Amino acid sequence: MQRVKDLEFFKTIREIREYEFGIFYFFDGLVISEIKEGEVFNWSIAEKIISVAYEVLGKDKPIAYISNRIHNYSVVPTDWLKFYKHRHQLEFYSVVAYNKSGLASLVLEKMFFRNKIRQFANLEDAIKWSLAKVNEKKIDLSA
Numbered sequence: 001m002q003r004v005k006d007l008e009f010f011k012t013i014r015e016i017r018e019y020e021f022g023i024f025y026f027f028d029g030l031v032i033s034e035i036k037e038g039e040v041f042n043w044s045i046a047e048k049i050i051s052v053a054y055e056v057l058g059k060d061k062p063i064a065y066i067s068n069r070i071h072n073y074s075v076v077p078t079d080w081l082k083f084y085k086h087r088h089q090l091e092f093y094s095v096v097a098y099n100k101s102g103l104a105s106l107v108l109e110k111m112f113f114r115n116k117i118r119q120f121a122n123l124e125d126a127i128k129w130s131l132a133k134v135n136e137k138k139i140d141l142s143a
Contacts (some may be wrong), residue, residue, distance in 0.1 A: 001070050001098045002123035005062050009127055013058050021045055026056045030064050030127070030133035035069040043079040050088055062137035064092035064130035068123055074099045080112035092133045094118040094126045
């Protein structure tokens with residue numbers, strides 16, 4: 001199991017936000033979450049994090065999101081409908097799961113998330129993929 005703060009990549013951090021429900025790490029074009037054990041990740045939590053992401057990273061830039069599932073917690077998959085209803089966009093979403101329970105809610109999430117959710121067993125691989133996708137998108141937007 002890899003934690004964000006233990007990686008060499010952590011040195012490029014822009015900001016950390018810690019909440020009662022988890023820790024969110026903000027890098028250029030990338031947000032990584034580590035939600036606490038037993039939490040229920042729902043729309044009210046998502047709204048807070050979306051607002052912070054826009055504040056820290058900007059609203060008109062491509063952003064990738066990595067859910068680093070180092071703890072067991074639940075996601076309300078139907079809340080993705082609220083995400084889209086509010087016209088938010090997330091093109092690059094990946095999940096790093098270290099056990100079967102980390103993947104369990106992913107099956108339901110995939111039913112409501114409009115784009116592809118990438119699964120990884122390794123946080124560093126998820127970061128490499130996410131940054132490559134964000135950089136490709138930046139190049140496309142500038143062309």
